[in-house]
Amino acid sequence: MKISNHTVVEIHYTLKDADGAVIDSSANGEPLKFLQGVGNIIPGLEREMLEKEPGDKFTAVIASENGYGEQNxxxxxxxxxxxxxxxxxxxxxxxxxxxxxxxxxxxxxxxxxxxxxxxxxGNHPLAGVELHFDVEVVSVREATPEEVDHGHVH
CATH class of the missing domain: 2.40.10.330 (Thrombin, subunit H)
Structure with a gap:
């Protein structure tokens, strides 16, 4: 199944800054699980997820304005x-x-x-930072009506 809005997605990811320093990773833990298309993850990565399917591995470079925004x-x-x-x-x-x-x-x-x-x-610590993601799609399934209604995975 391909990722589309209102699917439940599990990914492993490594987040790095422009210099390659690791900021965060799910590699040694549980995959990140989210409801696609409702703003549970940053907008730039959410757009990159569309049409991917389990087993896909990709790199996404997300400009700060599509991540945590610019420094205010x-x-x-x-x-x-x-x-x-x-x-x-x-x-x-x-x-x-x-x-x-x-x-x-x-x-x-x-x-x-x-x-x-x-x-x-009061800015997010990653505001103004270009984000570099290495992503592996682990699983994709249809969201339940309750998950869609509540806007998050159960």
Whole structure:
């Protein structure tokens, strides 16, 4: 069966950056399982999956705008250390759940501390990064009506 919208797909993948450094891989674990065509994976890879079938192996280079998007400078903000009132020891690299200006939950990372000022970045860690995927299609099946209705694999 070929991959089309509303099929359940299992893949093994290795994700690398443009320099070939491995960012993530399913090679030593379970395959990634997702419902095709509903935005469960990044748009560029979802498009590349169409018409593939079990056993297919391919490489896909996904531009940042078709992956996690470009860096948004508005998501980098400097605020007073006092805004982190409940945190005793604040360090670069710490991650926090916050609320975007639209009221949506967002993960932010502390990227700089300068005295009483803390700079956070709400961009996805892979925003602005060209993504290189090596993919092997493991299985494809029709989604159940419930999976299609719920928008994810059960």
């Amino acid at each position: 400078p508005e998501l980098i903000q400097t605020m007073p250390r006092s805004a982190f009132g409940g945190v005793e020891e604040l360090t670069v690299g710490m991650a926090f759940r916050a609320e975007s200006t639209e009221g949506h939950p967002i993960e932010v990372e502390v990227i700089d501390i300068d005295g009483d000022e803390v700079t956070i970045n």
